[in-house]
Amino acid sequence: xxLSKILKNGFLILVASLVLSxxxxxxxxxxxxxxxxxGTDSVEYLASGVPDRVFFxxxxxxxxxxxxxxxxxxxxxxxxNSKISVVLEGHADERGxxxxxxxxxxxxxxxxxxxxxxxxxxxxxISVLSYGKERPVDSGSNPLAWSKNRRSVTVKAN
Amino acid sequence: MLFRYLLLxxxxxxxxxxxxxxVDITRGNLSPLPIAVSPLSIDExxxxxxxxxxxxxxxxxxxxxxxxxxxxxxxxxxxxxxxAFLQKPDIANLKPRFExxxxxxxxxxxxxxxxxxxxxxxxxxxxxxxxxxxxxxxLAFTTIPSNWRRVGHIISDKVYERLTGEKGYFDTRIIYxxxxxxxxxxxxxxxxxxxxxxxxxxxxxxxxxxxTPRFNPTNQMVTYLSYFKNLPRVYLxxxxxxxxxxxxxxxxxxxxxxxxxxxxxxxxxxxKDGNSDxxxxxxxxxxxxxxxxxxxxxxxxxxxxxxxYICFNSDRSGYQQIYVMSSNGKNVxxxxxxxxxxxxxVWSPRGDLIAFTxxxxxxxxxxxxxxxxxxxxxxxxxxxxxxxxxxxxGRVLIxxxxxxxxSEGEGFSAKLWSIDLTGYNEKLVETETDAxxxxxxxxxxx
Numbered sequence: 001x002x003l004s005k006i007l008k009n010g011f012l013i014l015v016a017s018l019v020l021s022x023x024x025x026x027x028x029x030x031x032x033x034x035x036x037x038x039g040t041d042s043v044e045y046l047a048s049g050v051p052d053r054v055f056f057x058x059x060x061x062x063x064x065x066x067x068x069x070x071x072x073x074x075x076x077x078x079x080x081n082s083k084i085s086v087v088l089e090g091h092a093d094e095r096g097x098x099x100x101x102x103x104x105x106x107x108x109x110x111x112x113x114x115x116x117x118x119x120x121x122x123x124x125x126i127s128v129l130s131y132g133k134e135r136p137v138d139s140g141s142n143p144l145a146w147s148k149n150r151r152s153v154t155v156k157a158n
Numbered sequence: 159m160l161f162r163y164l165l166l167x168x169x170x171x172x173x174x175x176x177x178x179x180x181v182d183i184t185r186g187n188l189s190p191l192p193i194a195v196s197p198l199s200i201d202e203x204x205x206x207x208x209x210x211x212x213x214x215x216x217x218x219x220x221x222x223x224x225x226x227x228x229x230x231x232x233x234x235x236x237x238x239x240x241x242a243f244l245q246k247p248d249i250a251n252l253k254p255r256f257e258x259x260x261x262x263x264x265x266x267x268x269x270x271x272x273x274x275x276x277x278x279x280x281x282x283x284x285x286x287x288x289x290x291x292x293x294x295x296x297l298a299f300t301t302i303p304s305n306w307r308r309v310g311h312i313i314s315d316k317v318y319e320r321l322t323g324e325k326g327y328f329d330t331r332i333i334y335x336x337x338x339x340x341x342x343x344x345x346x347x348x349x350x351x352x353x354x355x356x357x358x359x360x361x362x363x364x365x366x367x368x369x370t371p372r373f374n375p376t377n378q379m380v381t382y383l384s385y386f387k388n389l390p391r392v393y394l395x396x397x398x399x400x401x402x403x404x405x406x407x408x409x410x411x412x413x414x415x416x417x418x419x420x421x422x423x424x425x426x427x428x429x430k431d432g433n434s435d436x437x438x439x440x441x442x443x444x445x446x447x448x449x450x451x452x453x454x455x456x457x458x459x460x461x462x463x464x465x466x467y468i469c470f471n472s473d474r475s476g477y478q479q480i481y482v483m484s485s486n487g488k489n490v491x492x493x494x495x496x497x498x499x500x501x502x503x504v505w506s507p508r509g510d511l512i513a514f515t516x517x518x519x520x521x522x523x524x525x526x527x528x529x530x531x532x533x534x535x536x537x538x539x540x541x542x543x544x545x546x547x548x549x550x551x552g553r554v555l556i557x558x559x560x561x562x563x564x565s566e567g568e569g570f571s572a573k574l575w576s577i578d579l580t581g582y583n584e585k586l587v588e589t590e591t592d593a594x595x596x597x598x599x600x601x602x603x604x
Contacts, residue, residue: 059477061432094560097501097515097544098369098595099414100471100478102383102390103427103434103455106411110432129388130411130429134367139341139567141541 036064037147042137046154050077053153054112058093058146061107063115071112074154075119085157088112090130093146098132105130112152127157190236191321192263194288195226197240198270198281199248207274211303218247218272221281224310225268227354228328229317232554233583238264251284256291264288268317279303283313285320295320307356312603327549328353331599332556333371333380333397334574336360337592341563341570348382350397353598355588361397370414371395372597375507375550376421380597381405383413392426394441406439406446414457419465425449427457436470436487449487460504460512461485462529469493469503469512469529480514482529493531502545505529508552511579515544515557524557526579537581550600553579556587558594 031039037055044052052074054067063071078084090109092101109128117123138145198218200208208217229235244258251269259267270283282298295316299309308329315326336349346368348361362368362384371382380395392405392412406412408428415426422441427434436449436459450456454474461468469482480494480503494500498518505512506526516523516536522543525536543559556576563570572594574587587596 094542095517095520097458097471097478097517099427099458100455100473100501102411102413103429103457106429106434107432107455114432128410130390134344134369136342139563139570140565141562141567142565145567 032144032147033064033066035143035147036066037144037150038066039148042148042151046074046156047077050074052155053151055147056108056150056152058095058150059104061104061111063111067112068115071115072119075116075121078116078121078125079119083158085125085127087127087129087155087157089135089153089155090128091135091149091151091153092133093149094133094136094141095146096133102130102132105132108150109152112154190234191265192236192238193229193266193268193317194238194243194259194262194264195222195229195240196243196245196250196267196269197222197247198272198283199246199251200272204272204274208272208279208303212306214306217279217303217306218270221272221306221310221313222268222270224307224354225314225317228311228314231354231585232318233578234318234322238262251282254286254288256286256288259286259288266294266317266321268313270313274303275300277303279306279309281309281313283316285317307352308602311352311354315601315603324553325551325601327551327554327598327601329602330550331373331602332574332587332596333361333373333599334558334589334596335368335371335594336589337572337594338364341567348380348395349589349591349593351589358590361395361400370545370595372416372547373599374417374421375419375600376417379417379421381415381417381424381426383415392424394424406437406444412437414459416460418461419463425459425461425468427459436468449485450483450490451487458502462505463507463509467505467529469505471501471503478517480512480527480531482512493527493529494534495531496534504546504548506548506552507550511552513546513548513555515546524555524577526555535581537577537579538575538584543575545595547597549598555579556596556598558596560594 036057046052050073051070054070088109090105092104113126136149138148198221200218214220226237230237242262251271265288267286267288273280278300280300285295287294311329314328318326330353331350333350336347337344339345345364347364348368348371351358367385369383371380378397384393390411392415393402394405395402405424410430412426412428415424423438425438428437434455434457436456438447454472456472458471459468468485472481478499478501479492480500481490481492483490498516500514500516502515503512511526513526516525521539523536524538524546527534540559541562546555546557554576559575560572572592574593574596576587577584
């Protein structure tokens with residue numbers, strides 16, 4: 001009884017310290033979940049509460065839960081502003097060959113496009129443009145910088 | 159216009175003899191051949207005239223310097239210091255005193271003579287086997303004076319070919335992307351230069367992003383990717399006239415272009431709805447053909463020199479790997495099975511090897527493998543490097559390398575490098591600006 005209580009408390013303390021240390025590193029290096037960027041450093045807003053970009057894991061094009069949340073906000077905003085068209089700009093980090101990254105950027109932007117379309121935004125209002133690794137937002141050569149650069153950014157076209 | 163040089167080539171004494179001295183080309187620069195490049199002799203009147211036309215004190219010495227530099231850069235030759243030469247250029251060209259050249263350990267000797275004939279530059283040169291005391295090659299060229307560097311390159315190619323048994327690669331040019339500005343707002347222009355870095359010219363102004371220029375192996379056309387009007391499309395550029403046109407009418411991004419070996423088709427990727435496949439377009443009848451049809455990314459296609467096969471990059475296995483298929487898209491076969499990711503396959507002009515970029519454990523490698531994927535050899539390792547392009551004789555690879563930035567995100571640079579197929583003789587290729595995406599032309603004269 002006592003022992004298990006001690007163990008349980010000890011466990012809680014351990015968990016708490018892990019959370020704390022995680023917080024500490026997050027503060028220092030920005031935020032990463034796996035290797036997907038979850039911070040707001042480079043993020044701009046299409047409207048209040050509507051972030052303009054979503055982030056991807058290395059070599060991946062699937063949307064994370066957070067990305068889907070962002071895109072649903074974009075879809076809501078686009079439904080309210082039915083005259084606005086957007087360009088989805090797909091990007092890759094610098095750790096890949098140029099041509100493959102162009103294809104990867106195109107695929108990332110299309111992941112975002114497909115999701116907006118399932119939330120009722122017409123494909124006529126969405127165009128896609130891949131920059132591959134040509135337009136990083138962060139010029140760093142480290143995992144955090146690369147995570148910010150793996151992105152699809154929704155840009156107003158009109 | 160720019161490049162329409164008329165080079166009148168006339169052969170003085172075509173002699174056929176067995177190579178008595180040989181360069182061991184399988185061992186890179188381990189034992190470069192000692193060679194003496196005598197300044198080409200020039201009479202006083204011609205020297206004065208060329209000085210007026212070309213603003214060069216002694217054009218004979220200048221041409222010899224081009225030859226010497228080419229041979230040295232190849233890593234296969236060791237041009238000897240001129241201070242040690244005992245014989246004057248004019249006398250050496252008539253009949254070398256072989257004992258004198260033997261004394262300074264030269265195994266081969268290049269001599270020559272420059273004259274001004276009817277406003278034209280006339281150059282004769284001879285290659286001598288010092289040990290056997292024999293002439294190996296003797297040729298003469300007549301051309302317009304401004305072509306003097308090309309004469310040096312052609313002489314270099316003749317010497318290289320005679321002594322190695324392989325075609326040279328000196329009378330060639332490199333097209334590349336010149337880069338400037340911060341990493342996040344890079345300005346890129348198409349640029350072209352001689353293989354030795356001279357005669358650099360910018361071909362675009364930098365108003366739009368341009369990437370991956372590649373030469374047509376049969377003429378002076380170039381294909382590349384331009385973001386003109388923010389529509390990334392494959393373009394065709396005639397570098398003689400400056401004329402440009404979009405290749406094909408695609409409703410989406412086209413990229414990763416390359417010419418077929420006969421120069422009649424462009425092979426490239428077309429991306430639509432998140433999927434990239436490979437297409438060809440015939441430049442004569444404009445017929446577009448789809449080559450791959452797969453939900454994965456298929457890109458970076460490159461034809462075999464006989465045009466029968468295509469190597470390309472695909473992530474159909476889950477990650478980037480190299481595949482080979484017949485030119486009609488059938489018989490797709492994965493050939494890269496080593497650890498890591500593989501990209502940018504490019505078929506050697508000799509046909510026997512495929513050069514590639516490999517990413518493994520955070521490092522980038524340039525390597526070669528046989529066309530069935532066996533015999534993988536990594537030539538160089540670095541933080542970031544990619545996009546090898548073959549010299550026309552399949553002997554040297556040129557590629558680009560980027561540096562890691564510091565903690566402030568500063569210190570980025572992109573430079574061209576070359577390396578011998580053996581992995582020896584890795585060299586920085588000097589450019590006026592930062593540079594990437596190099597592509598090697600065919601021999602201009604043949």
